[in-house]
Each structure stands twice: as C-alpha cells, then as structure tokens.
Amino acid sequence: MTTAILQVDRLCKSFGGVHAVRELSFSVEPGQILGLIGPNGSGKSTTVNALAGVFSVTSGEILLAGGHIQTLPEYERVSMGLARTFQTASVFSEFTVREQIRLGCNVTLHSHPLSSVFGIGRHPGEDEAVNQRIEDILELTGLVAVADDTVGTITAAEQRFLMIASALAAQPKILLLDEPAAGLVSHERKVLSHLIKAIRDTGISVLVIEHHMALIMEVCDRIVVLNFGSKIAEGTPEEIRNDQAVIDAYLGEAP
Template sequence: MVKPVLRVESLCKSFGGVHAIRDLSFEVNEAQILGLIGPNGSGKSTTVNSLAGLFPITSGAIKLSDSRIDALPEYERVARGLSRTFQTASTFAEFTVREHVMLGSTVTRTSHPLSSVFGIGRKVGEDAELVTRVETILEITGLKDVQDHRVGTISSAQQRFLM
C-alpha cells in the first residue's frame, strides 16, 4: 500500500470574512506530481502559501510523512523537505543541472554549517544522502539525461523543474 507523503485534511483559510479555501482535502504520493488548476481567485496560491507556511491556516491539518506540520514555521517545513517555488523564480544559467539540484537540496541538511568547513559531525553521512537525494530528484523530474548540461542550454520546460 502506498502511503502519501503529503496529506491535506479539511484545510480552511479565511481572511476576515472571506473564505479563500474551504474544506480542501487531498493526498500526494511519493514521486507523484500534482497540479492545482482553477480560475483566478479560486485559492490556488493561497493553498500553496498555506502548505509552505507563509499563511497560517484557519483550520484543518497538513501532514508531511504522517507528521503534522501546519503549526511549524516555514523554515522547519523546508528542513523537512517541503518548499515552494515562485513563477518568477530564476535559475543560474552557468550551473549544470546537477549543480543546480544539489544547491537546492542542501537547504534541508541538518548539520551545523561549520561542520562543512572542518569536516566534522554528520557531514560525511549527509554528503552520501545528498548524492542519493540529487539522483532521485534528477530521476523523478526527468532531468537525468541532461544533468551535465548547463542550465542555460536546456529547454525552458526543463528549466521549470529547477525553479
């Protein structure tokens, strides 16, 4: 049985008397890509901002790998692997695709930044985890075949996976 990595249960978000999201529930399984579709003003951005922790929810629950995260601040959600991108995000054209994914993946590392400088603590184990995580992301996004290409040379559709 596949367990969802993200579960949203009866999510509600109000701004004063305006109900931007009312009783929204859905699940996302591992390696699944989900799209939110709807007209302007239907709550798509509010949903994403609520999941990321930019907006506190009015009621409901947000669970990441069976742990409630709706009370956590944004940076703790990022550390657990949940983050959002923006439509106007940009990439680093001179980086390779692999370097770009690696840069984005280092945000969730748990060792102290100085451990990288001095080579102590959990850094060595985390380096192996980082390589595994990058490989997984490249595979899921379909970017494995272009991992050594400069970001500026791949299609704009492929670049969207890096934003």
C-alpha cells in the same frame, strides 16, 4: 487503513474580506497523484501556499504523515517531507544546474553547514550520498546534458524541470507542483507527464495544480475541483470529466 501522506481538514484562508479558501478538506494517499484544478482565482495557489507555510491559515488543520504541521515554519515543513515548486520560476542565475540542486539538498544534511569549508562536523559518507542523489535527480529530470551550465543560460522549459529537481533534492514525501506546465509546449508537457508519473513511481506522492486538462486527466489518480475557494467536486478523472457542476464552472465544453 493507511495514514494519508497529506490530510487537509476544513482549511480556511482569508485575505481581509476575501475568502480565498473555504472549508477545504481532502487527502493525498501514499503513492497517489492528486490534481487540484479550478478557474483563475479559485484558491489553488493559496492552498499550496498555506500547505507550504508561506502564511498562516485562518482556520483548519494540515497533517503531514499523521502529524500536525499548520503552525510550523516553512523550512521545518520542507525538512519533514513537504516540498513545492512555484507558479512562476525564480532561480539564482549565477549557479550551475548541479549547484542549484545541491542547494536543495541542504535541508537534509546532518553535517555542519560549514563542514565542507572547515572539515568539521562531517558525517561520514554524506558527501558521497548527496553526490549520488544529485546525479539520480539530474537523470530523472532529464537535466544531465545541462548539469554544468549556469541556470541563466538554460531554456525556460529546463528551468521548469530544474525547479522540480531542486524540490526533489529535499527528499520529500509529497511534492506540490503549482502549474508545472506553464510555458511548456506540447512535447515538453508530455515529458512532464512522464516525469510526474516517474516521481510517483519512486514513492513520492504528488499534488499538482494545472490548467492543462490533458495533462491532469493523464497523470492524476484523483482530482479535487475548486470554485470560489470551495470544493465543488472530487473524483477520478472520468468522474470529473462528466460532473455537471465542474463542466458548468470550469470545463465548459467537455474535453
């Protein structure tokens, strides 16, 4: 049996009296796209924030590639291979797209942070490797044409793709996407579907939260369904589509 990239065991997160996530367990295997769905307020973003280390968990365990990470700070989890995007886009508008992606690369650098200024502590070949990685990410995310535009001037859809590009810059083992299709129109969602699968095909596992069922059903290998912070179902898209508890809680008319 292979080690899961991400394993979540009996995760609980309370805010005061609000049990946002209750006894949640699931795992993401290498090369897998896992969907996390559920009604508004069911605990999806709380789960992603707990995995990313935005706040401490109330109880439970989180393992990344077999190692416990639930007590580590956010930046250490990123450098160990867990990267995420946010439900709402927020980017530094004065940077170009390429510079923004370069910032995301910094967590992986071995050179001294000031090496590009003072020429000290440089690791040979690192600049070239980073430049190549940035070009590859621009290509993968379809941002080549706007690479030298400032972030504030690109479209809302391009900003969403840039958020994914910045997360990829950290060379993650797993990418957590919180509502990546928010604000995208139909043809942009199709591009996003292709991108998520292309990311998986490069060997990165993906955990995706989305309300757009067509996208979830198309890209996910497995789906976990939350309701009031608890897992109510887990299975393939086909199994979830036909699960009566899921239809009652969330899907309403089967899509």
